[in-house]
Amino acid sequence: MGTPKTSYFALAFFCAFSVANIYYNQPMLELFAKDFGVDEKQAGSVAMFVQLAYAAGLVFFVPLGDRMKRRRLLIILLGANVVASAVASFSQTIGQLITINIVIGMTSVGAQIIIPMVSLMATPEQRGRAVATVMSGLMAGVLFGRILSGIVGEHFGWRAMYIVAAMLDLVLLIMIPRLLPDNSFINKPIPYCTLLKSLVGYFIKERELRLSCFCGAMMFGSFSALWGGLAFLLALPPYRFGSDIVGSFGFAGMAGIIATPYIGKLADRYSFRTIVLAGGVLALLGFGAVYFSHHYLIALIVGIILLDIGGRASLVGNQLRALALSEDARSRLNTVFMCSYFIGGAIGTRIGAEISIVYGWFGIALMGIILSCLVILLNVKERRPAKNLKFDCKS
Known part of the structure; x- marks a missing residue:
């Protein structure tokens, strides 16, 4: 029996606001520069480092979805993202903000854990449709993340946007137990180093x-x-x-x-x-x-x-x-x-x-x-x- 279509839309919503975390900063770079008294290049480093951190999260965290319960992994990553987003709003220097955004970037990879899981949740004849529905949420997050932060940052300041981001993450945390079973497709335990080595192995093989x-x-x-x-x-x-x-x-x-x-x-x-x-x-x-x-x-x-x-x-x-x-x-x-x-x-x-x-x-x-x-x-x-x-x- 397939997963209800409403669940796929809910997972698309999850993916949208998960990936949006790495795009909130982009419309607010000028606000960072003014608040911290730095030039545009230094302020732009926030966007660069959060993207690099996201890539690192793909390598070091997403493979864990083949080793541990994916629901538990998502809760850990999202919980860390809530804390990091809240802490970011109290940053006093551009260096502190960059450091915290590295944590935000690395823990924003929930969508890339959800997408492979959806391919398992769906029936064979619905897999393409299910994955595409969730992917559309991912793409929407890129667009709406920038729009949302631009509006909030302009009218309430960049610190307020990080508080809003933390609140949205809390909503996602509440959604996880309702959307995913506790035994969400756990595989047999694989040593972490073996997981990382297998990335290269799969590419070669x-x-x-x-x-x-x-x-x-x-x-x-x-x-x-x-x-x-x-x-x-x-x-x-x-x-x-x-x-x-x-x-x-x-x-x-x-x-x-x-x-x-x-x-x-x-x-x-x-x-x-x-x-x-x-x-x-x-x-x-x-x-x-x-x-x-x-x-x-x-x-x-x-x-x-x-x-x-x-x-x-x-x-x-x-x-x-x-x-x-x-x-x-x-x-x-x-x-x-x-x-x-x-x-x-x-x-x-x-x-x-x-x-x-x-x-x-x-x-x-x-x-x-x-x-x-x-x-x-x-x-x-x-x-x-x-x-x-x-x-x-x-x-």
């Missing part, structure tokens, strides 16, 4: 995992390259937009949030390879539109929407393909995939900023087209039967 990692990294890297150069490009003629207008393009992400559950339904009907291929084609069309962005603003808007939907399709397809490889190691498989995904995004952001300065819209579009074509070719060449890419209850 599992061809499908490597394929998912490379395709996910290239898709997210190409999308991040556009955003890495967007502020520079839109500041130039003929647009001359400021950061407020540039940031408003983020609302195009609503298209991906809305599309994600439908992508999940398609993932239940078709192979994961097909979903990734569809994402690659949409990305190719999106970067084709970006090529004309210098002359037509509507082309950029259409391009970003296509890229966001294509990126979601790629993420859902590649992540499900990775999670299908082993029921007992889904937390570790998810860790390997998401680390690769974020590494691709970080590299893409860096390269995108440099390409945009030298080659403009053409350079960003060409990079995206090349990476999208590589993703398409890799998946067209993949000739394994579709049944090997679907979830198997005995896997």
